[in-house]
Each structure stands twice: as C-alpha cells, then as structure tokens.
Amino acid sequence: MFRKILFFVAAILCCMGLLIFFQFQHAEERKNTPLDPSNGSKNIEKEPVPKIDKNEALLQSMTLEEKIGQMLIVGYTEPTPTQQVQEVIQQGKIGGIVLFNRNYANVDQMVQVVNQVNAWNTSNPLPLFISIDEEGGSVSRIPQEGTQFPDAPLLGKIDEEMLTHQMGIVIGKELKALGVNLNYAPVLDIVFSKGNKLLVKRSFGNTPELVAKHGLQFIEGLQAQGVIGVGKHFPGHGATTIDSHTQLPQIMIDKKTLLSRELIPFKAVIHQGIDALMVGHIALPMIDASGLPASRSRILLHNLLRTELGFDGLVITDDIEMGAYVDNQVNLEEAVLQSIDAGVDVFLVCHSYNIQQEIIRIIKKAVKDHRLSENRIDASVLRVIRVKNKYHLSPPRMIDLESTKSILGTKDHKAVAEEIKRRAKK
DSSP: OHHHHHHHHHHHHHHHHHHHHHHHHHHHHTTSSSSTTTTTEEOOOOOOOOOOHHHHHHHSSOOOHHHTTTEEOOOSHHHSOHHHHHHHTTOOOOSSOOGGGGOOOOHHHHHHHHOOOHHHHHTTTSSSEEEEEOOOOBOOSTTSSSOOOHHHHHHHTTTTTTHHHHHHHHHHHHHHHOOOOOOOBBBBOOOOOOOOOTTTTSSSSSSSSHHHHHHHHHHHHHHHTOOEEEEEEEETTOOOOOTTSSSSOBBBOOHHHHHHTTTHHHHHHHTTTTEEEEESSOOTTTTOOOOOOOGGOOOOIIIIIIIIIISSEEOOOOOTSTTSSSOOOOHHHHHHHHHHHOOOOBBEEEOOOHHHHHHHHHHHHHHHHTTHHHHHHHHHHHHHHHHHTTTTTOOOOOOOOOHHHHTTOOOOOHHHHHHHHHHHHH
C-alpha cells in the first residue's frame, strides 16, 4: 500500500514539473516576440523594411533649389564661359549646358570649355548634361577636326540602315571623346515639301517608314557609345513651311492623320526605349483647339505623349527663346507653368542669362504660392536623375586633349562619311 502511495505522489510531482517547464518556455517565447502596436496581447511577425530606390533617395536629399535647377539646360553667346555661366551653374544648380559653334573655334577650345563647366559643377548633387546639336550635314557642332558627315536626306536616299547605324556610332564616339553626353538628334520629322526650309536638309525623308527606321539606327549608334539621343521635334514639324524660330506654325491635320503619319517615327523610338524627346513649338488646332504650341499643350504632351504613347522619358523643350514659344497673348510666367502642367521636364534656354534666372524664379515662386506642387517638380527631376545615372555621367572625367584628338576624324571614321557620299552618287 505504501509503495502505491509513493508512486502516486511521484507521478503528481512529475506532472507538476512538466507543467512548470512548459509555462516557463512559453513565457520566454512571448518575451522574445514583437507585439502588434494595435493590440498589446497579439503577436505578429516583423515587417520587412522597404528598400528605397537609389534614384529616389538622391531626389529626397536634394533641396528645392537644386531640383528646380535640374529643369534647365542653358546656353551662352560668348566665345568662352563667363562669370554668369559660372553663377548659373554654381548658384542656379542647373541641369546642363548646350554648346554651339559660337562657343569654341576648334577642338582645343571645346575641350577647355567642357572641362571648365564640369569643374564649376563639382559641388552640385548631379553631373551636367553637356549637350549639342550634332545631326551631321547642315546642323553640325563638332569642331572642324572631327568627321564631317553629309545631310540626312542622303542616308534616306541610299536607304542602307547599316550605314546610318555606323554614322551614329562615329558621331557618338567623337562626341563622347569631346565630353558631350547628350545629342539633340536625330530629326524624326517627315518632310513633305521642299518649301520647309528649316528641315528639308535635316530629315531622312518623306515617308514615315523611312524616317522611323533610319532614326532608330542613328539613335542605337549613339547609345552604343554612351551618348543620349534626343528625337525631335515632337509631334512632327514636317508639314509646314513656317520656321518656329520666328513664328508659330499651325499644322492643320486631325488626330487620325497624326497617328498614322507624323507619329510613326516617334512611336518606333519610344517602343525601342529612347530616353528623351524634344518637343517643338508647333500648334495642331484640330487636335488641341486652344492653339497652344505642343511645348505648352497638355492635350499633346500629357494626354497623347505620356498617356496614349506611354512615354515616361525626358521631355525637353526646343529653345524657349524662339518666337513660337511666347507671343503677345501670354507672358513668360504663364507659358512656363503651362509647359510644366503639360508634361515638360526640362527647359532649353540657349542664350539669355536673364531669362534663365527668370525661369528659376518663376518655378520657385509658383511652388511657394502653391500654384505648383513640389511633387510635380519631383516627377521631372526623378526622370533627370534616372537618365543621368543610367548613362553613368557621374563623376565626369576631365577630358584629355591628346586622347580626344586621336579619336576625332580618324581614317576609319572618315571612311564611313566617304562611303555615304559615294553610295549617294550611284
């Protein structure tokens, strides 16, 4: 009997020991498990910390002034960069420089200019776009030591895509050697009449298919060398004889015609992933009854280009000092804010320091007065950041003059230009 009692007591003690052990273990687990802040007694798993995209992180680190500056690419009229150029780079925090033949006489001077503006930009959060119009032929900014190509219509006449691709490669190599990273080319306009004096020597031809395939080849050649190609002039400047440098062209076509004709080359390069397009100062009243130039038209940029065509790259204006951008009916402030609302990311201002400063003031004041949200500025600047980082523009290298001279106008490069001329004579 005594043995049975001892066995029973031992069994009870064993069960109590196990119960205490499991309670202690459970208490330790509860102590090491995070609590749901909405319910102190409910256990949850830890949420993963979201990763911030490096481009967005850079955007968040920038001041409003730094962001506004990235929305400008500026030019100057003097043969060498002035104190005003230095000021607009260092204080205005601008996004880029556009160079013309007036700014240098030879390769030595051009290299000096590029190295100087990059040196002034070292304290800014982003590198400069060093930009140029190098289409070949009648619109060429490469110094005389570089390879000189014929006008684009010869490429269309020959209709050999590989030659156009090789031309893009050579131009890309020589621009890269000069420190240029963004080229306002190719022209994607379809020219229907020799009366279009602005573009008759600059377009690949008079059919959408011809312009599309040669435009693609030229861009791919540039991009293969690390140079950003900018197709122009959206939505198509070909069906007019009026020069938008002086007055606003009105192109009287409907949307169906535009989609099946002028926009074919633009749709082709968008499909291939072009990073930037230049929008022209061209009105299409049958599509946007307001008569605004495309560079200020929400219907043509936001609705058509962004939404329907799905383009999320950079939209850069043609030079806003051209006569077709602002007329007697609107002041610069209203025009700039219309452009931003429409979908413009970057303003090209090729001459006047005063206008460059005024645009910075207009945008900053509009944000302060709540006429323009900083989120809208962020959307454009994020596009700028993405493109600059995609092409690894930072930090910019100092251009070595002798290395550049060894690349410009080489025998192989000139052979491509000569082959185009030879084939065009057949």
